[in-house]
Amino acid sequence: MSIVETLKNGIKAIVKNKYGLDVETSSFDLAAPPENQPGHFGSNIAMVLAKPLKKAPFLIGEEIAAALKTMDHIADVEVIKPGYTNLTLKHEFYKTELDNMIRSDSAFKNDLGKGKTVNIEFVSANPVGPLNIVSGRAAAYGDTLANILDYSGYRTVRETYVNDFGRQMHLFALSLMARYLQLYGRNNQVPEEGYQGEYVTDIAKAMKEEKGEIFYKSIGEVSDLEACPQYAQFRAFGLKHVLNWQNRTLEKFGVKFDRWFSETSLHESGEVAGAFKIIEKRGLFYEKEDAVWFKTTDFGDDKDRVVKKTDGGFTYFASDIAYMQNKIKRGTDLIINILGPDHHGYVKRLESIMQGLGYEKERIRVIILQQVNLLEGGEKMKMSKRAGNFVSLDELLESVGKDAARYFFVMRSYTSHLDFDMELAKEQSDKNPVYYLQYAYARLCNIFEKAKEAVKDSTEYNADRISLDVLEKEELELVRAIILIPGYIRESAEREAPNWLTEKVHFLASFFHSFYGKLRVMQEDRGLMLKRLFILKALKRTFEVCFGIIGITPREKM
């Protein structure tokens, strides 16, 4: 449990005890007070209670303060102006906290998820080409959020959906066939709406290589590519090739899915038909104009949606019903769906499915990421596949590297449009916030490198052998920043906001850089040195945990 939770629970107990009121720990604040204000932590609890108790907040604050003063780890309590209740903690308490963080990863964890299983689906790109920038944002955001949830008491499943069933896949297969036949001098053309990209020819070449002359000869003369018996092989080869490609890209990006879920498999296993029966039984299907419709308007959608087309084929939406049922059946308590900016019309549809299957709407959470604008030196780059200036995730990684890419993608709230400046991300300077963090870590590592000579036995700065009784301003601020991190991990989870964490880690680095500029670690006064090494050991662990969550590399040297 984080220090903030511990203190909040203490306050909660006091309120219950004194006023017989149950307050949620999330209903009041406990945070660092503004500068010039006393105390290490301040709470607005008295103001929150003013209304229900019909009492002046200042008086409530004083009553709570009196009770707080009897608590173990509290040195002093002051009540300020309208009723802010500010606590000063005993340094001994900080020592215990830091020690916990050094000793075990569990000090960074919280129980927000209460062991619930959450399936978090992201990227889910069509398997017909390279991943783009929007997928990059989704990958970074989804993976980081999953990491945060891992620390917050959830059992996470990272999943991506492979749209290998529909029209896009079909067009891709036809495009590949045409390119393949062209390699043998035939004049087959890529369909009008097909995939014109050069990579299709590359895949065709790979296929030529692998399948050999015999395969080509078996095809013979065909006018209708789709009717050709070899069509399925092109489709399968293209799919496999692209998925491998996407997987390699994601690996470079530090993202690994637990499962790549095939849309086709839902049809083959009969799950689409099975899920249909459930919706049908609940009377949510009807026929109109020879098509089958789902009454999504019952659940707040603008219009009903087709699941089975006039030609008898299923829509993408139909697979989604089976897919959601599949996830639930696997024991998923909560489904998180991370979608691109052009999908906000899909939120109601997915919620409709959840409710149509007979579950509460709250079991699905759809997160819509806003668009990414790629800038180069402040100029907006217009991207279009047709114009050929389309930037793939591979190219982005090539040009700015994994660390900068991941950091830039999660440093802003998902509700905002993201300006991704390629120049800035490439730049190795103080303009680039990624280096600010990595530099802090490198400086830290350097201190420990130096410390090896002065302190042969690192247990000399274990918690039981140092004292935090006296702390200078910079030390105290750094210590406080460190011990607040586990609480921020929890808050990031609650808000589904990785950017909340990146901001706090940036502050943490800032406190350290300040500390570094002002105070020396390696020095004559051995007690002082050991104390600082102890604090920095906890800081190092904290950086490692946070970097791991964000997905950036802790570099020991820069």
Next chain:
RNA sequence: GCGCCCGUAGCUCAGUUGGAUAGAGCAGCAGAUUUCUAAUCUGUUGGUCAGGGGUUCGAUUCCCUUCGGGCGCACCA
């Protein structure tokens, strides 16, 4: 037309579910290097929180409205 997101410092953005003097980074200005890495630090300039109305002890935050920007409104995926 309807729906979703957004409008906060010159630029890019935070803003802890309605609370302390609205915060960072960059850019600008003035400083710091015989000391563990200056990719750093210290100080400083810059705000009618798009406009208007409402709710209340208190609004950047909630409600209504106007204006401005982005995206979406398929028997495509």
